[in-house]
Every structure is written in structure tokens, then in C-alpha cells.
Amino acid sequence: MASGAEGIVLLDHGSGGRATHQLLREVFFEAFERSPELLDAALLEDLQGPLAFTTDSFVVSPLFFPGGDIGSLAVHGTANDLAMVGAEPLFLSCGFILEEGFSLRDLRKVVRSMAEAARALGIHIVCGDTKVVPRGKGDGLYLNTAGLGRLLRSPAPHPSRIRPGDRVLVSGPVGDHGLAVLAAREGLPLKGLRSDSAPVWPLVKPLLEVLGEDLHALRDPTRGGLATTINELAEESGTLIYLDEAAIPVRPEVRGGAEILGLDPLYLACEGRFVAVVSASRAAEALDLLRGLAGGEGAALIGEVREAASRPLVVLRTRVGGERILPVLTGEPLPRIC
CATH class of the missing domain: 3.90.650.10 (PurM-like C-terminal domain)
Known part of the structure; x- marks a missing residue:
């Protein structure tokens, strides 16, 4: 997978083939504590409603800043949107849009940060996606998330x-x-x-x-x-x-x-x-x-x-x-x- 001392993201990582599977195993599955299953959707336990659902995208520049980075920001931002309707954050999905040439070292840092933020809140990152765009087309990394939560009480704040x-x-x-x-x-x-x-x-x-x-x-x-x-x-x-x-x-x-x-x-x-x-x-x-x-x-x-x-x-x-x-x-x- 590596190219150079620490390695970079290659177009091959978005092919769906061997390099994609290696990227998922070595960067995402371990950090998110997920079994290496390649299902097309997450299977969730029976959830008692009412539920809240939100989605968000993150394009912050720079990716790392004093007090955080795009990974922890994505978890906090999505979880906070659920909290604003009185919902306990439970599950999160994540979509990574990676630019060819992006540092694998920085990608690991973002993923670890995201995983740590989710664990601290008791959120399960249950599904995700990666796409790789050509060099110069993606500004390093964009993140998309969706969050599912359970309302603590009714009526919800409104x-x-x-x-x-x-x-x-x-x-x-x-x-x-x-x-x-x-x-x-x-x-x-x-x-x-x-x-x-x-x-x-x-x-x-x-x-x-x-x-x-x-x-x-x-x-x-x-x-x-x-x-x-x-x-x-x-x-x-x-x-x-x-x-x-x-x-x-x-x-x-x-x-x-x-x-x-x-x-x-x-x-x-x-x-x-x-x-x-x-x-x-x-x-x-x-x-x-x-x-x-x-x-x-x-x-x-x-x-x-x-x-x-x-x-x-x-x-x-x-x-x-x-x-x-x-x-x-x-x-x-x-x-x-x-």
C-alpha cells in the first residue's frame, strides 16, 4: 500500500480491488473496532423510537487546527446536531473523499481522532465509504457523515x-x-x-x-x-x-x-x-x-x-x-x- 516513507493515497485505493481492501483493513477497521465485513449496509439492532436522523459534510481548511481536526470535528458536529433536537447520538456513518497523493500518515491520524471522539461519546461508527479523486481535484480530504439518535423525551425541544x-x-x-x-x-x-x-x-x-x-x-x-x-x-x-x-x-x-x-x-x-x-x-x-x-x-x-x-x-x-x-x-x- 505504501508509496514513499509513509505512503500516499493512490487512485488504486478507490478501485474497489486489492488496494481498497487493504486500505480498509489497515486504516479503518482497526481504528473503528469493526469486523472486516464488506456488507453493503450496516445491520442495526431493533431500535425503539422516536428517532432523529441527520447528515453533515466537512471541508474544513486546514485539516488540523488548534483544538481538533476534521475527524473529531465530524463526530462532534454530527453528534451535536442530534443533541439539538434532544436525541442521544447512537450510530454514525462516514464517507471519505480522498485526493490522490494525500498522506496515509495524515489519514491514519484523522481516522484515529474520529474513532477516539466516537468512543468518548459511546457512538458506534457502523458503516462508511471511501472514494479517491485525481490529484488536484479534492483538496486532500473531505468527510461526509450521517448520524442516528434516539429522542430522550417528548415533546422534543423545538x-x-x-x-x-x-x-x-x-x-x-x-x-x-x-x-x-x-x-x-x-x-x-x-x-x-x-x-x-x-x-x-x-x-x-x-x-x-x-x-x-x-x-x-x-x-x-x-x-x-x-x-x-x-x-x-x-x-x-x-x-x-x-x-x-x-x-x-x-x-x-x-x-x-x-x-x-x-x-x-x-x-x-x-x-x-x-x-x-x-x-x-x-x-x-x-x-x-x-x-x-x-x-x-x-x-x-x-x-x-x-x-x-x-x-x-x-x-x-x-x-x-x-x-x-x-x-x-x-x-x-x-x-x-x-
Whole structure:
């Protein structure tokens, strides 16, 4: 299989023949703890519903960045999408689009990282696919995933359940992932940046169990950041959401780096945070619960839901005491961050 000291991906690895089988055995099966069966589909045990199903693709550049890589990011991103509808992540599929010439050493690192992230969450990677495209056509590696999970309770968190008077919480500081990836890609000498890529189910599950129906909605602020995510919730619920800028947690390294680059941290992507909309009577309890869990120490109460006077809006009370409308992100200032 090897070509060179560590070996590279060859077009032959995508042929379906001997080289493909060798790649599967030596790179994927061992890492994912799967038996070397070449079935066309995964056979799952009888699952009791209701279930949640999601799919995602990952084209992040660079593939390795402070705090993670495309492999762990794919697991976290897919599992977090399931968690946002109150579903425990159970099974994952993965599709690898490999470019001819890609380092087999780096491929092994990505696969191991993916396997470790899945094991930490108790997720089973049950099926997958590999394709190889000619040199110059694939930018190294793209990943596609699909995830299956079981809803923990019904009704599931949903924006339609948001009501005026609800409170808005965020599980930790925002903007880390987007700025860390940008700095790594461009070689910017910004210190202290690290992606927040992490699974949120260990935080979401206790919230679901304790708050029950008082947990009204969940959303993860990935592309478009916190500002766009809150706008989505306002639009989908037909409400006005009022945020307090001073209450929104942003690490000093992120705030400083964003100021240097002329970026707003509220539009920078997160990959290990979530927004929770909860009933007013349980907001303090929810905040205390999150802050007492590993990974939720930086949680904050950042706003409240109000009646929309004319149309759904997000209004930000600024640090200097003024108010302004916080719009949806326009354009794509930071491509290839997930």
C-alpha cells in the first residue's frame, strides 16, 4: 500500500480491488473496532423510537487546527446536531473523499481522532465509504457523515415552543472555533486561540432530564455564529429576542483577535457550544446546572424572549447602553471552517 516513507493515497485505493481492501483493513477497521465485513449496509439492532436522523459534510481548511481536526470535528458536529433536537447520538456513518497523493500518515491520524471522539461519546461508527479523486481535484480530504439518535423525551425541544418571557442561555464563550481555524489557515500570529470543538450531549442530557418540558429550544451556533443562530430562533418562533452584549461570554483572546481583524465575535462559529431557551421560572436552575458540569463552567444567561411588535427581530443592548438590531450574517467572511 505504501508509496514513499509513509505512503500516499493512490487512485488504486478507490478501485474497489486489492488496494481498497487493504486500505480498509489497515486504516479503518482497526481504528473503528469493526469486523472486516464488506456488507453493503450496516445491520442495526431493533431500535425503539422516536428517532432523529441527520447528515453533515466537512471541508474544513486546514485539516488540523488548534483544538481538533476534521475527524473529531465530524463526530462532534454530527453528534451535536442530534443533541439539538434532544436525541442521544447512537450510530454514525462516514464517507471519505480522498485526493490522490494525500498522506496515509495524515489519514491514519484523522481516522484515529474520529474513532477516539466516537468512543468518548459511546457512538458506534457502523458503516462508511471511501472514494479517491485525481490529484488536484479534492483538496486532500473531505468527510461526509450521517448520524442516528434516539429522542430522550417528548415533546422534543423545538423553536415552536418558544414563548415571550423565556430566557436565553449559552453554554460557554463564543467565537473560538471560527477564529482558531482562520488563524491556523492564514498563519496569523494570534496567541491563545483554540477551537471549542467538543460534544455537547453531556451537557444537554442533564438539562433534558432536569428541566423536562421547560427546556423549550436548543440550537448550536455554528456557521454564522451566535447572532445568526438567535435570528433563526426569533424567525422560527415569531418573537423578538433581546440580548445583553455585556452578558455574552467571549474569551479575551478571541475578542482581541477579532478586533485586530475587524470581525465581530458574535458572527464567529462555535463547534462545542449551544443556545438553550428555557422558561423564566427555571432559568436560574438551568444556569446553575450547566455551570456545575464539565464544559459548562462558562455558561451565561444572555437574553430574554419578548413579543414581536411587527416582525421577528433580535435586539442587542450594547456595552455602552444603546440598542441596535442584530441582523443575520451577510456573505461568507470565513469559508471552510467546518
